[in-house]
Amino acid sequence: MKNIVIALAVLAGSATAPAAHADSQYKLLVLAMPGKYHYEYIPIARDSLEQLAKLHAFELTYTNKTAVFEGDLKQYAAVMFLNTPGEELSPAQRAKFEDYMRGGGNAIVVHRAAITPPDAWPFYEKLVGRRVGVHPMLQTGVVTVVDKTFPATYGLPERWIWSDEFYVTTNPYHVTIHPVLSVDESSYDPEKIWPGQVSKGMGKDHPIAWYHHVEKGRVFVTTLGHNGEMYRDPQYLGHLMGGIYWTVTGKGQTSNK
Template sequence: MRRITRALGAALLLAAAADGMAEDQFKLLVLAMPGKYHYEYIPIARDSLERMAKLHAFELTYTNKPQVFEGDLTQYAAVMFLNTPGEELNAAQRAKFEAYMRGGGNAIVVHRAAITPPNDWVWYEKMVGRSVGPHPKLQTGVVTVVDQNFPATFGLPARWIWSDEFYVTTNPYQVKIDTVLSVDESSYDTTKIWPGQTVKGMGKDHPIAWHHRHEQGRVFVTTLGHNGEMYRDPQYLNHLLGGIYWSATGLGQKR
């Protein structure tokens, strides 16, 4: 019995040592602040992203405090604005983030984070790559893969039935983006919107996820991710993981 106990103890020590020697591949900062229409997602997304980080061996800092931008951002391979737009940062925090991107930092922008008041922070608008206007109510539509060689589309079907707010965007600063996902406007009612607002569709060219370069960094934007339950959906999480992986490492994109 003593031999078995000793052997078991040795095995546990070896396992603990091996686990202790494991190193995270990169570090990700996620800013997730509650808003008027986006708050229930926060604990769900945190749980899913923490599981993702453990599974894929990266370190996660998940916070609702914009003061984190006053610290050392260079430790992070990428910064994610999760349903939290740049307008939440004050002038000093914005300056720190701009310096981070100029130094080769990378960004991920998710859903509500793509919406920012016009001319409030033009640099951020350019980083997002598109400006969001009025958008239809949450509806079921058909998302189409535009770039099957980009990691955020791996595992998605060519035509994916998804329910979300399909943002209508404009390009006032003529920023070049590479579209990752589009939405088929014939699959939902583009005019179905909140009372007192009007909206038109964008036609065949309606990007809802894209990537591009800004300053010296990589930027991945997905306008999908409106409600909390989406952050439990395996296909959506794979989409998000692909954007995180590419943003943080620059790898995985087939040429």
């Protein structure tokens, strides 16, 4: 009986491992930790990202443990901070991530992951490219495409009805970013916020998704993605997949010419 079990285990391993290895174009690490306001998204996002991984032939490591940053990050084509800011990393883990980026690693920052304590980790704030302050309540607004040549906008209409927390940002480190999506502040109330807080709009220049380069690597940031149901939405997932694709490959952009 023991021999039969061993034989079945070997057979199962040989049937799955080579196929997964042959089909995988790259590895993506996703850090998704539950927070006070963001936790219900975790299983939904995991399911959707696993489906995207199967569809687009990449390998996914989805974890809520920061200990993964103590291992070999070089195996990953990109690291995604999914509603989980870099402040969750220990000093040693932060140093490992900085080394990864300086060695040509790439990063994706999604929604809540863009919010981190001011000046607590300047490297991460510069990686995000903007500092997020207070933000208005979740509202329905009109998202506009700024750069239709960038993969994260493919499949999106030029004006897209979307409901989210439209973050208000500043640029204390004077980082140059390339906006791909903006939000039309006339389509919602940028001052609608919780009692005791004040929120002001940014005017016509209000980017909500962008890309830039850090060290030798590529960084894509989308501040969209507040609630769990968004991770079932085909247009949002197309936006996210476009950001993943560009971040890990550097390809997909078309020319304005």
